[in-house]
Amino acid sequence: MINFKPGNNWTLFLDRDGVLNHQKEGSYIFSWDEFIFYDGVIQSMPVLAKYFKHIFIVTNQRGVGKGLMTEKDLHHIHRNMQKSIELAGGRIDGIYYCTELEAESTCRKPNTGMALKAKEEHPDIDFSQSIMVGNSFSDMEFGRNIGAATVFLTTTKPVVDNNDNRMDAVYKSLADFADAPTPSSLIFSLI
Ligand SMILES: [Mg+2]
Numbered sequence: 001m002i003n004f005k006p007g008n009n010w011t012l013f014l015d016r017d018g019v020l021n022h023q024k025e026g027s028y029i030f031s032w033d034e035f036i037f038y039d040g041v042i043q044s045m046p047v048l049a050k051y052f053k054h055i056f057i058v059t060n061q062r063g064v065g066k067g068l069m070t071e072k073d074l075h076h077i078h079r080n081m082q083k084s085i086e087l088a089g090g091r092i093d094g095i096y097y098c099t100e101l102e103a104e105s106t107c108r109k110p111n112t113g114m115a116l117k118a119k120e121e122h123p124d125i126d127f128s129q130s131i132m133v134g135n136s137f138s139d140m141e142f143g144r145n146i147g148a149a150t151v152f153l154t155t156t157k158p159v160v161d162n163n164d165n166r167m168d169a170v171y172k173s174l175a176d177f178a179d180a181p182t183p184s185s186l187i188f189s190l191i
Pocket residue numbers: 015016017018019023134135136
């Protein structure tokens with residue numbers, strides 16, 4: 001059970017591809033043209049902005065490390081993404097990405113480098129008052145590794161094992177997750 005009240009010092013960590021936007025199976029989003037928000041995501045961000053003190057993106061972007069796109073391409077996508085969210089009344093307080101190829105790289109999820117960097121820049125982040133939302137198991141492990149609660153979105157794959165203790169809650173989409181809270185007390189149900 002994830003239990004928290006609005007107004008607390010809660011932080012939301014969001015994976016990007018498969019959470020905010022349609023991912024390209026086995027490939028990367030190379031340009032803003034290819035970045036397509038899931039239905040309801042833009043409208044969900046202002047809702048989430050009310051509930052969370054911080055909202056961060058944490059995203060593995062090996063496409064840069066592989067030389068398939070540049071960091072400049074990535075920044076261009078992120079500027080547009082952020083602008084679209086802000087125009088709709090939402091907010092993203094920081095975007096952390098890892099372009100490295102090696103699984104052992106400290107910044108690559110499920111390793112915790114991006115969360116530690118966020119905490120360095122925002123020392124009031126409390127990982128025990130944080131939620132990681134993602135569509136892959138490495139996102140769930142990243143959440144567990146920092147001691148956060150975890151929410152799995154079944155946007156790209158179903159939950160295979162209902163007793164999988166890497167996830168605290170499961171939703172179909174970010175829009176569903178954002179609808180789940182009630183203003184007085186946010187209680188997310190177990191799987
Ligand atoms: Mg993803």
